[in-house]
Amino acid sequence: DTAVSQTPKYLVTQMGNDKSIKCEQNLGHDTMYWYKQDSKKFLKIMFSYNNKELIINETVPNRFSPKSPDKAHLNLHINSLELGDSAVYFCASSPGQGKGAFFGQGTRLTVV
Amino acid sequence: SQQGEEDPQALSIQEGENATMNCSYKTSINNLQWYRQNSGRGLVHLILIRSNEREKHSGRLRVTLDTSKKSSSLLITASRAADTASYFCATDARNYGQNFVFGPGTRLSVLP
Numbered sequence: 001d002t003a004v005s006q007t008p009k010y011l012v013t014q015m016g017n018d019k020s021i022k023c024e025q026n027l028g029h030d031t032m033y034w035y036k037q038d039s040k041k042f043l044k045i046m047f048s049y050n051n052k053e054l055i056i057n058e059t060v061p062n063r064f065s066p067k068s069p070d071k072a073h074l075n076l077h078i079n080s081l082e083l084g085d086s087a088v089y090f091c092a093s094s095p096g097q098g099k100g101a102f103f104g105q106g107t108r109l110t111v112v
Numbered sequence: 113s114q115q116g117e118e119d120p121q122a123l124s125i126q127e128g129e130n131a132t133m134n135c136s137y138k139t140s141i142n143n144l145q146w147y148r149q150n151s152g153r154g155l156v157h158l159i160l161i162r163s164n165e166r167e168k169h170s171g172r173l174r175v176t177l178d179t180s181k182k183s184s185s186l187l188i189t190a191s192r193a194a195d196t197a198s199y200f201c202a203t204d205a206r207n208y209g210q211n212f213v214f215g216p217g218t219r220l221s222v223l224p
Contacts, residue, residue, distance in 0.1 A: 004154075033212070041149075041198060043214035090154055094212075098204070100145050100157035101212055 003027050006091045006104035013081055014112055021076045021107045023091030032074035033101065034066060035090040043090070049074050081111045118201055118218040126223050131188045133218040135201030136181075142204045144177055145212065146186045149198045158186075158199075191222045 006023040013019050025032060034046040047066040048055055054066065063079045078085060091104040119134045135144070143162045147155040161168045161177045161184065168175045174187040188195055198219045202212040 035214075040216065041219075042216050043155075043200065045211055045213065048211060092155075092212075098143055098160075098162065100147075100160050101155075101202075102157065103147075103154035105154045106152075 004091055004093055004102050004104040006089075006107055008107060009105065010108050010110075012110045012112065015081055015083060017081050018077070018079045019081060019109075020078070021089055021091075021109075023074050023076070023104060024072055025091075025093040025102070026072065027093055027095070027102060028072075029093035029095045029102070030071070031094045031096065032068070033092040033094070034074065034076050035092060035103075037088040037090060037106070039087070046076075046089075047074075078109075081109075083111050085109060086111045118199070118215040120218060121216070122219045122221070124221040124223060125191055127191060127193055129191055131191050131195070131220055131222070133186045133199050133220070135184045135186070135215055137184075137201075137203045137213075137215075138182065139203075141179075144175075144184050145202045145204070146173075146175060146184075147200045147202060147214075149200065149217070151197070155200065188220075191220075193222050193224045196220060196222045 004025045031050045033048045035043050037043050046060050049068050065077045067075045088106045088108050090106045092101040094101040117136045125131050145160045146158045149155045159170045159175050161175050172189045177184045198217040200214050200217045202214045
C-alpha cells in the first residue's frame, strides 16, 4: 500500500476554475503538509496540519485552502485558478518532531 | 529568504566516483535532512542528522553537519547510474516549528 497517496496525478484545467487535490496517508502520522514545486524545482511549504489544527500558513493566496476531514487526509482546494498556479504540488506527512517526512508522488497542475 | 542552499546546482560524474553535495542554511536548526527526487517522482527521505551530531552514515551515504558554519555535506560513495536524481537538503528550523524548509537542490547525473 502506498504510504502517502495523492490524486489526481495530472490535472489540466482552465483559468478561473476551482479544483481540488486529495491526499491520504496510512502511516498514522500526526502532521501533514502541502508543498509547491515550481519549474525550477524549488520546493515551498504551503500548509501544515497537526491534529486538525493549521499550524503554519506561509504567504499563500487565500484562493488556496487546506481541508482536513480527519487525521489521515489533507486535501487542497484551489479557487479561481491562475496561470501562475501551474506547478507540481506535493503532499507529505511526518510522525513528529525530529523525524523525516514521507512524500506523495505529486500532482502536476497545468492551468491553461 | 530561503533557508537552505545546495551547492553545486548540477554535478556530473562517472559511475564509481564519489559525489559530494553541500548545503548551507541561515538559522538555528533542530535537524537537517537530505532527500532524493527522481525525475517525475516524489521526494524520498535519505538521512537525518540532528543538530548535536557531526557525522552520520547510511550505506553509501555519509552526511556531515557543521553548525558553526551552518553547513552540511552529503557524500555518495561508489556512485551508480541509479543515483542520478536531484538531491535536496531540508532544515527543521527552530523558528519555523515543525516545518521542513528546502533548498533548491543539486541535480546529480551519474554517467555509465
